[in-house]
Amino acid sequence: MKYLYYPGCSLEGTAMEYNVSTRAFMQAMGHELIELKEWTCCGASAAEATSRLLSLALPALNLAIAEKTEGAKDILVPCSACYLNLKKADEKIRKDPALLNKVNLILKEKNLRLQGKARVRHLLDVISQDIGAENIRTRVKKDFSGLRIAPYYGCQCLRPYPVFDDPEMPRSMEPLIEAAGASVHHWDMGGKCCGASHINTEPEAGLELVLSILREAEGADSIVTVCPMCQMNLEAYQKKISADYGKDLSVSVLYLPQFLGLAIGLSEKDLRLDMNLAVSGGFRNKLRGKRSEVRGQRQEVAMASAA
Amino acid sequence: MNQAEHKEKLSVHDALAPIREKIQACIQCGTCSGSCPNEFAMDMTPRHLWRLLLMGQAEDIFHSKTFMLCSACYYCTLRCPRGLPLTEAMGELKQIAARENLVPYNQSVRFYKSFMESVRRHGRVQEMEFMTLYFASMKSPFLPLRFAPLGLRLMSKGKVHLHIPLQNDPESLDAVFRKAEEMEKVRSEK
Numbered sequence: 433m434k435y436l437y438y439p440g441c442s443l444e445g446t447a448m449e450y451n452v453s454t455r456a457f458m459q460a461m462g463h464e465l466i467e468l469k470e471w472t473c474c475g476a477s478a479a480e481a482t483s484r485l486l487s488l489a490l491p492a493l494n495l496a497i498a499e500k501t502e503g504a505k506d507i508l509v510p511c512s513a514c515y516l517n518l519k520k521a522d523e524k525i526r527k528d529p530a531l532l533n534k535v536n537l538i539l540k541e542k543n544l545r546l547q548g549k550a551r552v553r554h555l556l557d558v559i560s561q562d563i564g565a566e567n568i569r570t571r572v573k574k575d576f577s578g579l580r581i582a583p584y585y586g587c588q589c590l591r592p593y594p595v596f597d598d599p600e601m602p603r604s605m606e607p608l609i610e611a612a613g614a615s616v617h618h619w620d621m622g623g624k625c626c627g628a629s630h631i632n633t634e635p636e637a638g639l640e641l642v643l644s645i646l647r648e649a650e651g652a653d654s655i656v657t658v659c660p661m662c663q664m665n666l667e668a669y670q671k672k673i674s675a676d677y678g679k680d681l682s683v684s685v686l687y688l689p690q691f692l693g694l695a696i697g698l699s700e701k702d703l704r705l706d707m708n709l710a711v712s713g714g715f716r717n718k719l720r721g722k723r724s725e726v727r728g729q730r731q732e733v734a735m736a737s738a739a
Numbered sequence: 740m741n742q743a744e745h746k747e748k749l750s751v752h753d754a755l756a757p758i759r760e761k762i763q764a765c766i767q768c769g770t771c772s773g774s775c776p777n778e779f780a781m782d783m784t785p786r787h788l789w790r791l792l793l794m795g796q797a798e799d800i801f802h803s804k805t806f807m808l809c810s811a812c813y814y815c816t817l818r819c820p821r822g823l824p825l826t827e828a829m830g831e832l833k834q835i836a837a838r839e840n841l842v843p844y845n846q847s848v849r850f851y852k853s854f855m856e857s858v859r860r861h862g863r864v865q866e867m868e869f870m871t872l873y874f875a876s877m878k879s880p881f882l883p884l885r886f887a888p889l890g891l892r893l894m895s896k897g898k899v900h901l902h903i904p905l906q907n908d909p910e911s912l913d914a915v916f917r918k919a920e921e922m923e924k925v926r927s928e929k
């Protein structure tokens with residue numbers, strides 16, 4: 433299948449490995465991504481905190497670009513914050529023709545016009561619904577049977593629009609993790625909040641929320657995420673949080689397409705595991721699997737990480 | 740009270756009216772407070788905030804940090820038995836604080852405004868420029884130190900770049916921002 437692709441600002445900077453691994457995984461599963469030309473920032477959490485009109489117009493601008501783009505209808509969005517901004521604009525505009533007119537007055541400045549025809553999809557929606565666990569299972573090349581993975585969904589791909597999962601008790605990642613041969617770390621933190629941009633503006637509250645998640649991840653080999661903001665919050669402050677808490681809470685944190693990509697035989701290099709901030713040596717060894725057919729690749733990976 | 744303060748007060752008051760309308764049906768059940776992951780850090784619970792809003796107590800609302808501590812997790816919006824758009828209402832309170840440059844919220848408001856300024860100039864946020872704008876606006880010599888360790892780690896991974904952003908970027912969204920500002924101004928003057 434073909435998807436329009438909106439990477440968003442984070443995936444060009446602090447979350448490059450999410451971009452690379454999403455593309456690599458989707459390609460390996462036989463799907464084509466058509467990146468929107470001249471996409472712009474969706475407004476992140478900043479537009480919503482400063483201007484209501486811009487918080488709708490910025491995502492709407494990208495919806496309008498998507499409508500003009502040929503080849504596919506569904507817009508695939510890996511970042512949960514971008515996803516919700518685009519989705520929210522779409523939902524509101526569909527229900528409110530007066531708002532659509534207003535937004536179009538703004539888009540005119542860029543010679544764009546929105547009709548309300550595009551369909552916004554989160555990466556996890558596409559992986560769990562369109563691709564599905566069975567499809568992944570048949571392509572698995574590694575033996576991840578010793579791995580225990582904690583699925584972390586965060587907030588904005590689940591709420592307020594329950595599209596592909598239960599907004600309070602999300603489970604959509606579990607069959608995917610099991611299809612990859614690993615076991616699921618069952619916990620209550622999957623849909624809890626990581627504090628989003630609090631880590632910058634209200635660091636004390638933000639760190640407290642991250643602590644509550646890391647504490648419950650104990651026993652897992654890795655957390656997997658589907659949002660650059662969640663990923664950064666969970667991976668970047670482990671040292672400080674462990675020191676303040678008085679206990680080592682470090683744990684590997686991967687993006688979902690990195691983890692699934694490894695399972696189907698893509699290399700650590702293809703998935704840019706070197707860019708993650710929290711991948712432990714022990715976890716890397718476990719990742720390298722035990723099956724004999726992956727030995728050749730194993731050496732290649734070992735060399736790449738030694739280089 | 741001088742004239743400027745008086746004017747600020749009036750415009751804050753008017754701006755609250757549409758938000759109050761949204762939460763008119765609140766029954767003060769407290770589900771929102773019980774669902775909020777940030778409640779522990781708030782000086783007033785969300786339920787209490789809605790009550791003050793219903794009573795039109797702008798002063799107390801804008802002495803509290805509660806709405807700025809909303810991280811938009813949407814739990815309250817999902818669970819409110821009256822189906823009220825609470826996260827959106829929190830967002831609109833943040834917008835008032837930003838529009839009026841209310842002093843207690845400087846740290847957050849300047850962070851978000853610096854982000855938006857970079858988007859305005861280039862269409863996409865330029866991380867380094869955004870952080871530079873933020874530090875400059877805060878005028879605090881110690882603030883950059885808080886961000887330095889992570890900044891260096893990200894740089895060593897090649898995730899943030901030091902390149903100087905274009906002047907007069909053809910991808911600028913200045914016209915879009917100006918149009919939106921103009922439309923919001925007309926609305927709030929009405």
Ligand code: SF4
Binds near residue numbers: 765767768772818822
């Ligand atoms: S959950 Fe809804 S009805 Fe209950 S106190 Fe909060 S806003 Fe009011």
Ligand code: SF4
Binds near residue numbers: 771776814825826
């Ligand atoms: S959306 Fe905001 S106010 Fe509501 S529960 Fe989440 S953090 Fe609290």
